Amino acid sequence: MTTTVRTRVAIVGAGPAGLILSHLLADAGIESIVVDSRSREQIESTIRAGILEQNTADLLRAIDPDTRVDTVGHRHDGIELHFGGEGHRIDFPALVGRSVWLYPQHEVLKDLLALRLGAAQDLRLGVTVEGVEDDGSGHPAVLALDADGSPLRIEADFVVGADGSRSVVRPFVTGSRGGGYFREYPFAWFGILCEAPPSSDELIYSNSEHGFALISQRSPDVQRMYFQCDPATDPATLGDAEIWEALQVRVPGTTLTEGPIIQRDVLRFRSFVAHELRRDRVALVGDAAHTVPPTGAKGMNLAIADVVLLADALRALLVSGDERLIDGYAERALDRIWKAQHYSWWMTSMLHVALDASDFDRRRQLGELHSVVSSESGRAYLAEGYTGWPLPVG
Numbered sequence: 001m002t003t004t005v006r007t008r009v010a011i012v013g014a015g016p017a018g019l020i021l022s023h024l025l026a027d028a029g030i031e032s033i034v035v036d037s038r039s040r041e042q043i044e045s046t047i048r049a050g051i052l053e054q055n056t057a058d059l060l061r062a063i064d065p066d067t068r069v070d071t072v073g074h075r076h077d078g079i080e081l082h083f084g085g086e087g088h089r090i091d092f093p094a095l096v097g098r099s100v101w102l103y104p105q106h107e108v109l110k111d112l113l114a115l116r117l118g119a120a121q122d123l124r125l126g127v128t129v130e131g132v133e134d135d136g137s138g139h140p141a142v143l144a145l146d147a148d149g150s151p152l153r154i155e156a157d158f159v160v161g162a163d164g165s166r167s168v169v170r171p172f173v174t175g176s177r178g179g180g181y182f183r184e185y186p187f188a189w190f191g192i193l194c195e196a197p198p199s200s201d202e203l204i205y206s207n208s209e210h211g212f213a214l215i216s217q218r219s220p221d222v223q224r225m226y227f228q229c230d231p232a233t234d235p236a237t238l239g240d241a242e243i244w245e246a247l248q249v250r251v252p253g254t255t256l257t258e259g260p261i262i263q264r265d266v267l268r269f270r271s272f273v274a275h276e277l278r279r280d281r282v283a284l285v286g287d288a289a290h291t292v293p294p295t296g297a298k299g300m301n302l303a304i305a306d307v308v309l310l311a312d313a314l315r316a317l318l319v320s321g322d323e324r325l326i327d328g329y330a331e332r333a334l335d336r337i338w339k340a341q342h343y344s345w346w347m348t349s350m351l352h353v354a355l356d357a358s359d360f361d362r363r364r365q366l367g368e369l370h371s372v373v374s375s376e377s378g379r380a381y382l383a384e385g386y387t388g389w390p391l392p393v394g
């Protein structure tokens with residue numbers, strides 16, 4: 001027996017994008033149902049990046065009086081770019097009058113789940129979406145299996161795929177599983193979480209002859225660090241001593257504070273933009289629509305920027321019957337998506353050392369890094385993208 005429920009917007013995915021969208025819609029009096037295949041515990045413990053652009057931090061404060069972005073999170077006014085044996089600080093407020101916040105995604109998710117559940121959001125976890133149906137009648141439906149395995153049909157006025165890079169909604173929008181512009185990279189990141197206080201006040205992005213390393217943080221007692229590795233690396237094959245050695249040689253001049261390694265993983269790099277972001281009354285946001293390589297931490301910020309645009313468009317469509325913004329959603333979102341694709345590609349290619357790099361390639365890359373740090377316009381370009389371009393309004 002299929003259970004059928006009705007709502008105005010069916011949102012697939014309870015990540016930052018799906019939860020923020022449900023909030024912005026509720027603010028406009030539009031009811032939604034959010035479904036996700038994961039449990040609350042799984043959602044709250046998924047380790048992702050930790051940098052919020054200024055806009056993202058501002059939005060969290062505006063929607064959630066209890067956000068911990070300023071208490072558990074910390075403002076960061078700069079980063080260090082390290083290369084050729086020297087560190088160069090990029091001072092964000094001095095260059096662009098903006099900052100970023102170090103506030104890990106799983107903490108953002110704890111806040112957002114508490115916010116939405118506190119507002120009695122219809123949030124269904126453990127629900128596996130199997131497909132989307134849209135016969136052009138203006139009433140698409142999500143077909144799913146409920147947490148107990150029984151068939152569930154959610155009929156809506158609009159369906160949003162906020163269900164990540166393995167999106168189930170995407171093939172419906174693009175017509176195929178791939179369905180996009182795609183690029184792979186010849187390197188990956190070996191990432192660790194370790195129990196030790198930060199090695200430096202600000203994040204260090206280091207280009208060294210041994211490859212790239214990023215020294216980041218999670219909390220006063222936990223650090224997140226990454227070093228460039230072969231995408232085929234099995235995280236279980238490296239011992240702790242080898243990991244510390246690999247990190248330490250890539251950040252000469254900084255003594256890393258070591259501690260027990262509590263998690264290790266290999267992150268593959270991809271750039272992807274779906275060919276279509278909307279088909280009739282079904283749209284994609286966040287990783288369902290695009291993926292960026294992690295250098296520069298644009299992923300979650302970009303997802304939230306999509307949501308701000310889509311919420312405006314859905315408000316116009318579902319409250320006033322005005323289709324103009326939804327018709328322009330893909331074009332407007334793609335503007336920022338391609339800028340962020342370029343920025344993430346640029347930071348990645350400028351900071352990583354390709355295995356087959358020639359002496360020319362290496363010297364050119366150092367020339368590029370010098371040209372960025374030695375010019376105020378170069379530093380401002382980096383700072384502007386890192387702290388985030390202004391969100392489109394209305």
Ligand code: DHB
Nearest residue numbers: 049050216294295296297
């Ligand atoms: C982190 C990840 C990034 O990709 C980045 O650019 C900065 C920080 C992080 O996980 O802390």
